[in-house]
Amino acid sequence: MPELPEVETVAQGLRRTILRKKLKGVEVFLPKTVRHGDLRDLVGRTVRRVDRVGKLMLLRWSGEMTLLWHLKMTGQILLARPAETLVKHTHLRFSFNGLDLRFVDLRQFGYVKLVPTAEAEAQAEFRALGPDALGLDHSEFLERIRGRRGRIKPLLLNQSFIAGIGNIYADESLFRAGIHPLTPASDLSHDQRRRLFGAINDVLTEALSLGGSSISRFCDVHGKLGYFQTRHQVYRRHQEACPACGSVIERFRLGGRGTHFCPQCQKV
DNA sequence: AGTTCCCTGAGG
């Protein structure tokens, strides 16, 4: 978290507000947040485009510079009036005319990298990404899952398989598809693969339309909360009744992640 | 394939 719908929500907010604006100044309060490049090189440039691949955001600046931006767990990109006091955990401040863009990240896992646009796709975090989960082609999904040996949930979380799915949407998609998280990918029937593809698409699309899931303080660039957490059917609903069959939702750890499922609706 | 690490705050 933020996962694909949340990052896209932020990207949409940025597209509506900072395109064509010229950067007047930058302040770095937590230097380790800048993993590569010198943000002062951006002063005087304008934001030309905001792209997103998986959970990675890309700000394209004039002069062919790209800012790779990963929010990781608790990163927030917030617009603010310049006079507003800096909230705790503000690590970066981009100053535009009459408008600030601020990076706030409680756990300090998020980061930016500034590189020439020509080198952006050669960066490790970009190279390691599979096709974006939103708008993924059905035949490409089937092709990519063919021959995979591991269990299905860790595979969904693997960004080089498909980019953008995190813990919430993995659990929600598997529930909707009626698939147990431990099922070996190679054991999935054709029908299960088809249902899983549909479930991923539906979950991500619905989540995006509701502004994402506001878990761990996620909000858009205006500080507005998303609503999809109210639609979660299994994620963090362990010991509650399954919305489909009434069984008790269970939770266990898988690959270090909390994993939620209905033992009745999702059999191995 | 599983574990550790980064990091802070919430909750017990």
Next chain:
DNA sequence: CCTCAGGGAACT
């Protein structure tokens, strides 16, 4: 005090 939250890299 302790455990837990988890994206993703690094490690075993």
